[in-house]
Amino acid sequence: xxxxxxxxxxxxxxxxxxxxxxxxxxxxxxxxxxxxxxxxxxxxxxxxxxxxxxxxxxxxxxxxxxxxxxxxxxxxxxxxxxxxxxxxxxxxxxxxxxxxxxxxxxxxxxxxxxxxxxxxxxxxxxxxxxxxxxxxxxxxxxxxxxxxxxxxxxxxxxxxxxxxxxxxxxxxxxxxxxxxxxxxxxxxxxxxxxxxxxxxxxxxxxxxxxxxxxxxxxxxxxxxxxxxxxxxxxxxxxxxxxxxxxxxxxxxxxxxxxxxxxxxxxxxxxxxxxxxxxxxxxxxxxxxxxxxxxxxxxxxxxxxxxxxxxxxxxxxxxxxxxxxxxxxxxxxxxxxxxxxxxxxxxxxxxxxxxxxxxxxxxxxxxxxxxxxxxxxxxxxxxxxxxxxxxxxxxxxxxxxxxxxxxxxxxxxxxxxxxxxxxxxxxxxxxxxxxxxxxxxxxxxxxxxxxxxxxxxxxxxxxxxxxxxxxxxxxxxxxxx
Amino acid sequence: xxxxxxxxxxxxxxxxxxxxxxxxxxxxxxxxxxxxxxxxxxxxxxxxxxxxxxxxxxxxxxxxxxxxxxxxxxxxxxxxxxxxxxxxxxxxxxxxxxxxxxxxxxxxxxxxxxxxxxxxxxxxxxxxxxxxxxxxxxxxxxxxxxxxxxx
Amino acid sequence: xxxxxxxxxxxxxxxxxxxxxxxxxxxxxxxxxxxxxxxxxxxxxxxxxxxxxxxxxxxxxxxxxxxxxxxxxxxxxxxxxxxxxxxxxxxxxxxxxxxxxxxxxxxxxxxxxxxxxxxxxxxxxxxxxxxxxxxxxxxxxxxxxxxxxxxxxxxxxxxxxxxxxxxxxxxxxxxxxxxxxxxxxxxxxxxxxxxxxxxxxxxxxxxxxxxxxxxxxxxxxxxxxxxxxxxxxxxxxxxxxxxxxxxxxxxxxxxxxxxxxxxx
Numbered sequence: 001x002x003x004x005x006x007x008x009x010x011x012x013x014x015x016x017x018x019x020x021x022x023x024x025x026x027x028x029x030x031x032x033x034x035x036x037x038x039x040x041x042x043x044x045x046x047x048x049x050x051x052x053x054x055x056x057x058x059x060x061x062x063x064x065x066x067x068x069x070x071x072x073x074x075x076x077x078x079x080x081x082x083x084x085x086x087x088x089x090x091x092x093x094x095x096x097x098x099x100x101x102x103x104x105x106x107x108x109x110x111x112x113x114x115x116x117x118x119x120x121x122x123x124x125x126x127x128x129x130x131x132x133x134x135x136x137x138x139x140x141x142x143x144x145x146x147x148x149x150x151x152x153x154x155x156x157x158x159x160x161x162x163x164x165x166x167x168x169x170x171x172x173x174x175x176x177x178x179x180x181x182x183x184x185x186x187x188x189x190x191x192x193x194x195x196x197x198x199x200x201x202x203x204x205x206x207x208x209x210x211x212x213x214x215x216x217x218x219x220x221x222x223x224x225x226x227x228x229x230x231x232x233x234x235x236x237x238x239x240x241x242x243x244x245x246x247x248x249x250x251x252x253x254x255x256x257x258x259x260x261x262x263x264x265x266x267x268x269x270x271x272x273x274x275x276x277x278x279x280x281x282x283x284x285x286x287x288x289x290x291x292x293x294x295x296x297x298x299x300x301x302x303x304x305x306x307x308x309x310x311x312x313x314x315x316x317x318x319x320x321x322x323x324x325x326x327x328x329x330x331x332x333x334x335x336x337x338x339x340x341x342x343x344x345x346x347x348x349x350x351x352x353x354x355x356x357x358x359x360x361x362x363x364x365x366x367x368x369x370x371x372x373x374x375x376x377x378x379x380x381x382x383x384x385x386x387x388x389x390x391x392x393x394x395x396x397x398x399x400x401x402x403x404x405x406x407x408x409x410x411x412x413x414x415x416x417x418x419x420x421x422x423x424x425x426x427x428x429x430x431x432x433x434x435x436x437x438x439x440x441x442x443x444x445x446x447x448x449x450x451x452x453x454x455x456x457x458x459x460x461x462x463x464x465x466x467x468x469x470x471x472x473x474x475x476x477x478x479x480x
Numbered sequence: 481x482x483x484x485x486x487x488x489x490x491x492x493x494x495x496x497x498x499x500x501x502x503x504x505x506x507x508x509x510x511x512x513x514x515x516x517x518x519x520x521x522x523x524x525x526x527x528x529x530x531x532x533x534x535x536x537x538x539x540x541x542x543x544x545x546x547x548x549x550x551x552x553x554x555x556x557x558x559x560x561x562x563x564x565x566x567x568x569x570x571x572x573x574x575x576x577x578x579x580x581x582x583x584x585x586x587x588x589x590x591x592x593x594x595x596x597x598x599x600x601x602x603x604x605x606x607x608x609x610x611x612x613x614x615x616x617x618x619x620x621x622x623x624x625x626x627x628x629x630x631x
Numbered sequence: 632x633x634x635x636x637x638x639x640x641x642x643x644x645x646x647x648x649x650x651x652x653x654x655x656x657x658x659x660x661x662x663x664x665x666x667x668x669x670x671x672x673x674x675x676x677x678x679x680x681x682x683x684x685x686x687x688x689x690x691x692x693x694x695x696x697x698x699x700x701x702x703x704x705x706x707x708x709x710x711x712x713x714x715x716x717x718x719x720x721x722x723x724x725x726x727x728x729x730x731x732x733x734x735x736x737x738x739x740x741x742x743x744x745x746x747x748x749x750x751x752x753x754x755x756x757x758x759x760x761x762x763x764x765x766x767x768x769x770x771x772x773x774x775x776x777x778x779x780x781x782x783x784x785x786x787x788x789x790x791x792x793x794x795x796x797x798x799x800x801x802x803x804x805x806x807x808x809x810x811x812x813x814x815x816x817x818x819x820x821x822x823x824x825x826x827x828x829x830x831x832x833x834x835x836x837x838x839x840x841x842x843x844x845x846x847x848x849x850x851x852x853x854x855x856x857x858x859x860x861x862x863x864x865x866x867x868x869x870x871x872x873x874x875x876x877x878x879x880x881x882x883x884x885x886x887x888x889x890x891x892x893x894x895x
Contacts, residue, residue, distance in 0.1 A: 417689050512762070520751075585761070
């Protein structure tokens with residue numbers, strides 16, 4: 001984006017101006033866009049990057065659109081959690097003003113883009129040949145909400161023509177019962193094979209995600225298989241064949257997950273087995289080539305054996321490895337050095353880390369706009385030990401500047417005994433912790449701690465190193 | 481009779497009274513916190529003591545003198561009797577005015593009678609103030625009407 | 632008699648209770664800057680707009696590190712409330728549910744309740760033309776509908792539980808007995824000032840959490856009550872004696888005047 005290789009950005013519920021590393025550069029990168037569409041419940045820092053403190057809106061060429069989104073209680077649909085449950089939720093109230101669901105917005109976007117492509121374009125087929133009908137007609141209608149049930153049924157998948165599968169005749173239009181029934185000849189379609197089995201019929205009662213059964217499974221381990229639905233095929237615990245021996249008997253007799261009950265009833269009374277084969281037929285870790293669990297993986301960019309590496313900016317030497325930092329991380333300071341300067345431990349001797357408070361959520365748009373939450377934590381602050389505070393002459397409530405090689409912020413200081421200096425390699429090394437959830441928008445405003453962090457991506461996940469960097473801190477002395 | 485010299489400094493008091501009247505109006509519009517430094521940690525201010533001192537304490541002196549004269553004095557104390565009664569009455573009236581300004585919700589004052597709480601000291605004080613003021617007015621009425629020879 | 636048990640050792644300082652209280656009672660947020668007390672405490676104290684607040688206290692843990700311990704400040708809903716005893720117009724009243732509630736229809740705004748409360752709870756609306764006394768009302772409307780107060784409902788760790796006083800006292804005793812060394816062996820509010828509906832358990836001595844530990848077990852009004860109750864009798868008695876004296880003196884004067892007339 002900074003190198004102007006990306007022209008436009010759709011930003012749905014994201015706030016990289018606060019949550020992105022090296023936030024100063026990220027904000028500058030946004031300025032290089034031709035256009036940006038921000039979809040959010042509030043005008044976040046990202047949505048208003050073009051008028052942020054210190055910039056002249058006249059100098060920014062980006063055309064910014066703000067589409068008001070509605071909250072999860074103002075629309076119907078499913079929410080998937082990290083336990084793989086897809087729970088169906090209902091609309092409680094109408095959204096305010098012109099706010100619309102993401103579904104309505106995407107539906108309207110498609111219709112508008114499709115209309116443009118009718119008049120020609122570089123490659124119109126992928127847009128114009130899409131089957132797209134979610135119950136709102138051909139025109140964009142602000143009062144018609146697309147039907148999330150149509151979407152959910154499509155995600156599950158259906159038969160596009162009559163087909164005989166596993167001895168059963170499936171008719172065109174039937175929902176696909178589970179991913180094992182999906183075909184590779186175009187007779188079925190599915191938005192996501194993982195969700196195949198979530199909506200197995202035409203009626204709302206066939207929406208397994210909407211189930212609220214409170215009956216536990218026969219094994220009584222709190223599985224509650226009829227409460228909502230989880231992917232894949234409502235299997236609540238993955239690789240659960242690892243819970244039985246080669247005869248199919250549970251290792252833990254008091255808390256069995258699955259149990260082989262013989263050739264007729266097979267696996268019954270527990271979770272959906274992760275592979276219905278008879279015991280001993282297949283090893284449990286079915287997605288691994290050898291079926292076994294692994295302590296170390298050969299598919300990672302670094303490893304396979306664990307090793308200690310120091311963060312990119314570190315005040316100490318690596319005593320455990322001759323390789324100071326992870327050799328497989330993405331180092332933007334080399335590829336795109338502008339704004340990605342590294343700090344040395346002489347100028348920035350203090351370890352900086354970032355964390356959260358319960359009172360604010362993520363980049364803060366949802367909570368720093370709430371008066372009761374802004375009352376609890378109204379300003380950005382940094383915590384430090386009594387020892388560091390004494391060295392720097394800082395008291396709780398003082399305003400301080402924190403700077404790294406990439407930028408600087410102001411914050412309140414909170415001096416606490418909960419922080420203690422480290423003694424590393426016979427040296428005292430201090431650390432400060434900064435709340436990262438603040439920005440220039442909202443009721444409760446404050447500088448964003450991510451101005452300080454750097455663009456560096458984890459070797460496998462590209463997650464930035466938000467939690468370890470070098471900085472310096474000083475009390476702000478106002479002129480008398 | 482010699483001409484009484486009027487206190488020339490009375491203009492200062494007129495000015496102070498006018499200023500006080502403005503403050504009282506401000507107090508009623510913007511609340512007690514706007515004109516006092518009272519807080520939840522200090523809900524009663526020095527003025528309560530001063531109000532009681534200048535009002536009730538002064539009046540109690542009037543009561544004692546008037547009472548003593550009534551029981552043991554003779555007609556030669558008549559002037560003193562009238563002055564002390566007037567002082568006492570003015571003291572109580574001053575106290576009542578101060579009270580109305582100090583109370584946050586003075587319009588509910590009748591509730592001391594309607595829903596009074598017998599074990600509250602302020603209950604006892606309220607009734608005492610009511611009685612004493614009533615008595616003072618009664619005692620003062622003859623002086624008020626004597627010119628009309630109704631007494 | 633309903634009660635609330637607040638266990639400081641279970642409290643995580645999330646302030647869901649503070650927000651729940653504001654939400655249920657539609658209280659406005661206060662304008663705050665940084666923090667009002669130790670740790671993340673905000674606002675710094677109770678006020679007419681803040682009926683409960685969590686205070687943060689740094690304490691050393693068994694491993695030599697430091698961590699926070701939390702305490703909840705709010706009206707204790709005393710069984711023998713000093714505020715209700717002091718109020719000349721009976722605007723504060725203790726209900727059968729245990730809640731000490733305020734009736735603005737009677738209140739004269741004398742603020743005597745603020746002076747006598749041993750826990751410094753009642754707050755006044757200093758900046759209003761029509762001011763009221765504000766404090767936690769035990770969510771009496773929720774209690775009467777068979778629900779629990781908003782704060783105890785919101786508490787994610789059950790640090791705040793609500794129920795019958797006898798049951799909660801038992802629960803507290805069991806907790807203390809089953810966890811030797813975890814709790815200070817005292818249920819704060821069991822007997823202080825005659826007992827309160829809101830009771831506290833803690834892992835450190837209560838004075839470290841800002842609680843007053845010099846309160847006697849007798850209700851605040853115990854000393855005043857006999858004196859106040861005697862007043863009508865004293866007044867009547869004095870009135871009779873002085874009346875008799877007055878009559879006697881009058882009689883004496885009249886007789887004297889009569890004798891003079893006779894002698895004339």
